[in-house]
Amino acid sequence: MLVGVGLALVLIVGGAVVWLAQRGDDGGSASSPAAAPNVAQAGGETTGQAKELTDALTGKGLECSVRFTIAAGGSAGCFSWADKGMTSAEVLFQYDNGGTVIGLNLKTFSQQEGVAFVTLAPVLQTVSEVVFDADQDKVARAVSDLPKTDDATFDGSWGRYHVREGASGTTVSAAKSGKYPLTVPRIEMASSPAKLADALTAKGFTCDAAREDCSGSFRDGKGRTSVLSAGLGSSGITTLIIGATDTSRDADAATTKQTFTELVGNTLGIAGGNGLPDVQKWSADHLDGQSHSAYVGGWRVDLVVKYGTAYGDANLASSFGVTVSTDSLWTVPSQ
Template sequence: MFLGIHAFGGDDEPESNPTTSPQPTGNPSNGGDNNNGELGNATGQAKTATEKLQGIGYGCSDLFNTAQGAHRGCFKYEGATEAEAVFQFQADGTIIGVQLTSQNEDNVNNAAVTFDAELQALGNDTFGGDQVKQIQTAVKNGQKSQKVGSTWGEFQLRNDGDTLELSGGKSGMDSLDLPRKTFDTTEPQMVTRLKAKQYVCTSSCSKQVGKYGSQRVYFYASEGEGIKQIEMSASGDPADVKKALPTAVNDAFGALTGGDIAALKSYIQAHSDGKSYASYVAGWRVEITGNATDGYSSQRINISYETFFV
């Protein structure tokens, strides 16, 4: 239904990156070029929902925030649980579209508890308590997929046990257009530039790290267009990964042009402590995840365009 957060757990408890800058950021036409994981203005329902989500551990940022409206995402990592509440709102704070998700592959109950908490944090003031109860009942009934009608609008619920997703739009309202984000570099150009750095490129570009590890750069673009998703990762011995991931990041950004590279690289470098983060940065969605044990480590950075279907 929409892009989720890829979490891998780990010794350090992951956390999202709460930011509370009151400055307006960006616009839909340029994707919020001044937005480096910050929050713009919000009143009414949007302000209330944001504060309640932050109060239960979510970190929030804006994809864009203008006089016409805003697109906000609130993200949370807690142990094996990963969750997000993405919503759009008008200038007066009226929420017009929502996407909620909660996932925990290790504990179905924890996924449901987290989903219910974010549903109430956003929904009680936006949809009304009665409408929230309708959705809660649908979840408890355990159906895999169903439409849930309400006086606010129509919701689509998906319940796979370890993953719960809810999307819906306010009746009579259209969602706000998202910025079209691509780098200038195409897939063939990226392959050529990474091969020059001794990467082996098939479906992705990779090179061996240590005895059993690897560093990898994956990217995706529509034919003839610039790259719109790129992922940098490293896995293997923890000491090797600690060196390999920054190298993969530098190699990837060194091969890219356009697409707000300076802001993206700055954000990644500022969140390189091994914990998990998700935020909007310069109109892109950035997810930083990883895990580590005594003998094995895996870390991943994903940069992608945002999707929003309600």
């Protein structure tokens, strides 16, 4: 359930901010147009229970970052990757201005059969102990029944829960009783997909008729580069996927990495928009051979490194990709 109206993007040099009329936690009507808006600022710090949850998940090896903060609270996420980019876990959560967690979205995914389900258990236990300890056993039982039930929605003493097992992984979402979700700010890049495609075409890329999917090559055609963008109509880009892959017999990870780094810098520079210089720096700083996810400059950034070639070299980093997006809409069980 999404609650909130009046969201409009305001671009200010130096950071992405949005103006929005926010429905309060008391469940009252939406603010009138004349009401003073809250300002949502990218990033921030967690306090109270939200900080306790962040610290607990960081202690388990997840990397945490704040997506946005407003007067009413904020939204954050903690992420981890394993199995050479094949398995991921994330805990997205919202909290009020006192730091109390009011909503959760947990998800684990793996390209390996059964791994997503197993990966969820320790993450769920950590979250349960901090946020809804009284419901811990009830939620754990519901999750353990997923192979037989696929999904279930139920109430606990903390709030309402929904558990699901599907093609996208194993998920647990929860909403604290009597609390309403914060409105999710929407940001976009300065360039539209079509304008980005025009600029990439001038640099030698080949783009499809829809002007959203562009491809190129490196290492005399042995490696492939790609840029996929999406937006709403002619508006700015809201999702951008940039990648470089080389699975040839004599593939060189260092060359692929360098090509990817340059492509990210050039593409983000063309796309333009608040927070993207921070995204570029974060991406460059996290090219350590592992996959990472974070909120950077208001954007969700997923940097995924994949290993293996078509000729059996399982230890060669053959693919580097980054997805920069506004993130999915915040959804929790309706009350």
